[in-house]
Every structure is written in structure tokens, then in C-alpha cells.
Amino acid sequence: MRKEVVLLPGDGVGQEIMKGAKAVLETVASEYDHDFIFNEHAIGGDAIDRYGVPLPDDTVKACEAADAVLLGAVGGPKWDDMPADKRPEKGLLGIRKALGLFANLRPVQGFSPLVHASPLKTELVDGCDILIVRELTGGLYFGEPSGRSDDGQSVVDTLSYTREEIERIVDKGFQAAQMRSGRLTSVDKANVLESSRMWREVVNEKAADYPDVTVEHQLVDSAAMKLITNPKHFDVIVTENLFGDILSDEASVLTGSLGMLPSASIRTDGVGLYEPVHGSAPDIAGQGIVNPLGMILSTAMMLKYSFGMEKEAEEIERAVGQTLSDGYHTRDLDVEEGKVVDTEDMIEKVIDH
Amino acid sequence: MRKEVVLLPGDGVGQEIMKGAKAVLETVASEYDHDFIFNEHAIGGDAIDRYGVPLPDDTVKACEAADAVLLGAVGGPKWDDMPADKRPEKGLLGIRKALGLFANLRPVQGFSPLVHASPLKTELVDGCDILIVRELTGGLYFGEPSGRSDDGQSVVDTLSYTREEIERIVDKGFQAAQMRSGRLTSVDKANVLESSRMWREVVNEKAADYPDVTVEHQLVDSAAMKLITNPKHFDVIVTENLFGDILSDEASVLTGSLGMLPSASIRTDGVGLYEPVHGSAPDIAGQGIVNPLGMILSTAMMLKYSFGMEKEAEEIERAVGQTLSDGYHTRDLDVEEGKVVDTEDMIEKVIDH
Numbered sequence A, B: 001m002r003k004e005v006v007l008l009p010g011d012g013v014g015q016e017i018m019k020g021a022k023a024v025l026e027t028v029a030s031e032y033d034h035d036f037i038f039n040e041h042a043i044g045g046d047a048i049d050r051y052g053v054p055l056p057d058d059t060v061k062a063c064e065a066a067d068a069v070l071l072g073a074v075g076g077p078k079w080d081d082m083p084a085d086k087r088p089e090k091g092l093l094g095i096r097k098a099l100g101l102f103a104n105l106r107p108v109q110g111f112s113p114l115v116h117a118s119p120l121k122t123e124l125v126d127g128c129d130i131l132i133v134r135e136l137t138g139g140l141y142f143g144e145p146s147g148r149s150d151d152g153q154s155v156v157d158t159l160s161y162t163r164e165e166i167e168r169i170v171d172k173g174f175q176a177a178q179m180r181s182g183r184l185t186s187v188d189k190a191n192v193l194e195s196s197r198m199w200r201e202v203v204n205e206k207a208a209d210y211p212d213v214t215v216e217h218q219l220v221d222s223a224a225m226k227l228i229t230n231p232k233h234f235d236v237i238v239t240e241n242l243f244g245d246i247l248s249d250e251a252s253v254l255t256g257s258l259g260m261l262p263s264a265s266i267r268t269d270g271v272g273l274y275e276p277v278h279g280s281a282p283d284i285a286g287q288g289i290v291n292p293l294g295m296i297l298s299t300a301m302m303l304k305y306s307f308g309m310e311k312e313a314e315e316i317e318r319a320v321g322q323t324l325s326d327g328y329h330t331r332d333l334d335v336e337e338g339k340v341v342d343t344e345d346m347i348e349k350v351i352d353h
């Protein structure tokens, strides 16, 4: 198959991990006789430095025309004091919104060879397997008004959702649960927020359409606790944008490292965007030590969700699993035994497998 | 000293734990020759059932006139389908707001005898000691507008803060850090939210007034992760209402049980409200098995913060520590060795000590 992939390396470690993604995809292409065309574009701080805006029109156009988008990471202290419209994160939020990528899928798995690296007791995390389905283009991140009063003495952000926005993400949650174990946990703060009351109402309504799925509701504070005390309780979690942001970073501790986690941002059909859950990690950028697996596993998600290449995706996941089983890992995964290697070696090992 | 204490047992396990608080305070009164006058009032679902509103005027008046307020818990499935103004939680939010209790202090300690009960590896939690300073009367919980559009097809909640509201809670955070190790972590989502940008600005400005305190900023998603991967990194955490709600419940896992955790809700001067961090736990209410320590430790906070009775407060904390060291605990603390007792026994043991 011939597929056009836009690469948005972005800032910090973005460049380093994107190399890994490309190398792995080139291997897949030659093994399976595919033709991947790569086009690199600017986003985030990199785009601000080069073009004065975090999301150039060219980037949006290229993404819209592509079959899929791979993104590294955006942001860094360099741009911390920029005005609101010149922040690297606006590039990321902007491209998610421009492409209408309302569903963010974040799988979290306790990889057996790595359970020792988790801060949690081994028996709690070994074998745990959670999919967080996060709403990505609504809520507090995008609601208007957002800004200061004229006198600068007060500030607001707005959490807004339409019923339709809630319905489509809740559907994704139910569908994911159907394809997995049939258990769905919906997370909200319905004892305080009106938006969460509507959220819960929609989930209860939709439940009738998915009789094979068992639904439970959890309050976000309680979910933040149970994710740690009993992670194996969870299968699919569906939640709104900000709660999903917090819970998915929190859930990363189960795997031992945020560096391991991939994500897919999709819509009902068309282009999808794939990025690791970790950020630009400016503290370690340029040192060649970043964990490339979150990015590499994101390419596997791309193959599966955007290109329907199940077998190729599994091949990548298998290669990652074997590399870890062999004891190789980057230094973020602080396991007693095992061999610490740097980013390029890690990429090479995965490719060998 | 003569002190008037309003008791608001509320719903679920509230009644059971309040008995413990009262018994402990009576012991303190007789040992130290104090005179505590208790007045019980209705709040939450209990108040809805009896008076048709979650926060009767009488309750507010009594609290305003008292020296301190002890609260059990509010809420439960019974009132889940009530309209917005008849939800138990409105009682709790209402009393916090009516009394102007903008600062919620939530200490989290890894009690040595209990570290085995934590889902985290022992070496990570043993000796950890965090104080979460949560803003309690602003943000998404109280901002207007909050509700549905006329056609019912969309919904908003509003996150709003005045600069002054941010300043006074940030001051509390700095002051707490000064009295402890001098390290303050401010948590926000400044890469996305305008309210967080103002929050961060205020923290940076205030830092000049507290040269002896070292400040760092963390994004809420990242903090949710680091709280688990490296809890000993934290001393005082200051954050806004919703983030504080989520992070303090999450941090409870460090102690092994949410049932252990006390909280104080205070203002610059005058009455304070003290309540356990856990909720009404309808699933175990009435069974006599709830952990009374969160409530008992909340009375210790009351003695310290509202009555200046440092010695008496320490006495309670010591008695709790010894009871745990003796191996006694309620069944929420699932430790291998040790003796599981029910609520009344646990209260008795603490009083004996």
C-alpha cells in the first residue's frame, strides 16, 4: 500500500524519537512491500522560531491531505513567556481541533519485563491492561470565554460541551469496551459539575445501545485513587479532556515509564494523529537518551487504526516486547537487572527484531 | 478553655465517625480541663430528608457562631437524581462558601506501621510527609454560568478566579512551606489554561516575599504522575480547587487508606471546619467497620489550628500512632499482620492511649 505520512517532530526530544519512528516504518515498508511517503512539517516552538506561529497553515493543509500524522512533542521553557497565541501547545491543540480529532486513545499496559520498574507492587501491575478514551477537542481546553477581565483582576476558563460532543466520545468508549472485555468506567465529577451531570446522563442513555457492555461511573477524585490501589479493576475508561489528561499521565506509572506510552487521536473517519503520551522533555533533549518506544508504539497504532495493517502493527509490538524481554531499555526504566542503552541502540534492537 | 463545636455528622458513615470524634474530644476535655460544648446540626442528604434543603439556615448560623465545626461526610446514591439545588454536596460546598473557608489543608503521611498497606513499594512511601494546600471556594466548583442551554443541547461550567483569591491561597501555601521544609510545589495547567497562567504569575510574584522558600511549578498531569513515582520529592503542594480535589485523593494511596486522612478548611481568622478526606461511603455505612482515624485526626487539626491547643493535638496524633503500632486497624487497611477491629474498638483503643 502507498500511504502519505506527515511527520511533525516538534520540540525537545521530538526530533530524536521521530527518527526512530521513521526507521521502524521503513523496515515495515520493505518487509511488507508498502510505500510510505514522509513529509516533514513544523509545529510548536520549532514553528514559532521558524515562522512566527505555532501552527503554520502549510502544516494544517499537509495534515489534512495526508493518510496519517505522526507527532513528536511540543513545548519547552524557551517559549514559556510567550503571549497566549504564541505558545507551542497552541500548535498541538490547534492541529487536534483543525483535524477534528475528538477521540484520544491511550492504552496502558503492564509489560511483564518491566513491572519491576513500576513504583507499585508487582502483583498489582503485572498483567494490567487499560485503555483510556479521552475526549480531545472540547471541555476546558477550548471553551470560550477564556482570558482576563479588562482590569486584569480576574480570569476565567470555560468548560463547555455540546450533547453531541459527549455522545460521540461516549460511543467510542462503548465500542472500545465491546471489542475488549465489555467493561466501561465513565469518569466525571457529577456531584459538582453540571457538565458532568450531562456526561453521566448521556452515558446512561447510551448504555441501552450496548447491552453487552457493563458500565460503572466513578468520580474523578475516586478514580485517581483506584487507578493506583486497584489498576486491574479497569478495562476501558472514558472521560472528558482534562480528566483524561490527568488520569492518563497518572496511569503511566503502571508501566514504569511515561516514555513507553503511545496514543492515537482519531475521528469518525479520515486522518488520525499518533504521538507518544510524554512531552518534549527539554531536560534530556539532544542527549540521545530518550525512550523511543512511546513513539514507536504510536506508529504501530497508526498502522492499525489508520491503515488497517493489523499484522504489521503486531509485528512492531512484538519486536518491542522482545527487546524488553532481552533486558534492553533506556535509562528512564530503572530496573535492577537489564542493560541500559541509548536511544539509537534501542531503535536498532527493535528493528533487528 | 471553653469552646463551642458544631457537629455536622451528615450522611453515610458520618454518624459513626462523629461519635469517635466526640468521644476523643471528651477525653481531651477531662484530661486537660477544657469545656467543649457540642451542638449537632443537619447538612447534606440528612438535611434534605428532614428539612428539604441540603444546608438549612440554622446550620449556617450555628456554624458562624461557633468556635469550630466538625463535619462527617455528605452524599449517597439515595439523592443522586435530585435536582441541582437539592444535592447533598451543595450543603458541603455551601457551608465552605458561607464561612469563607478558602484554604483546605490536607496532610498526607506515610505512617510507618502502615506502609505495607500502601500499593506503592515500601521504600517509596515510608517517611513521606506531604501537605496539600487546596483552594476551596473558587474555581470550577463555583464559577458562573454553570448549567445547560435553553434547548438542553449544551452545557457549561466556569472556572473563575480573582487575583485576590489566588493571592490569599498562595500566601497560605508559602506560609505552610516556611513552617515546614521550605519547599513549595505549585500545581497548575499553565500550558493550556488562562486561569493557570494567572496562578503561575501570582506564585512567581509572591516568591519575592518568601525568599526562604524554594518554589517549583508542575503541570497537573505531570504532578499526578510524580506523586506516585517520587512522593518524597514533595513537601507542600499548593493548587486550585479541582486539581487539589483530585491530587489529594490520589495522594491518599501513600498512606494505605483514604480513611486515615484528615483535613482542615480555614480562612484568615475565625471559625474553621474539619472533616476527613473520605466521603460518606454508603457501601459500608451502618456496619460499624468504617475507619474513624480520618475524623479523629481531623479533631487534632481543629485543636491545633482553631484552638491553639498544640499539646492536646499532638497527644491525639500520638495515641493514633500507638494504636497503629500495636497492630490495630480497621479492615480498609489490608496489612498482613495486625488485628482487624471494628470502628468502636478502634475509637476505644485510641482513647485508651
Ligand SMILES: CC(C)[C@H](C(=O)O)[C@@H](O)C(=O)O
Pocket: A075, A089, A092, A093, A245, A277, A279, B191, B192, B221
Ligand atoms: C501539551 C498539552 C497541551 C497536552 C494536553 O494537555 O493535552 C499534553 O499534556 C497531552 O496530554 O497530550
Ligand SMILES: CC(C)[C@H](C(=O)O)[C@@H](O)C(=O)O
Pocket: A191, A192, A221, B075, B089, B092, B093, B245, B277, B279
Ligand atoms: C463531596 C465533594 C463535593 C468534595 C469536593 O470535591 O470538594 C469531596 O470530594 C472533597 O474532596 O471534599
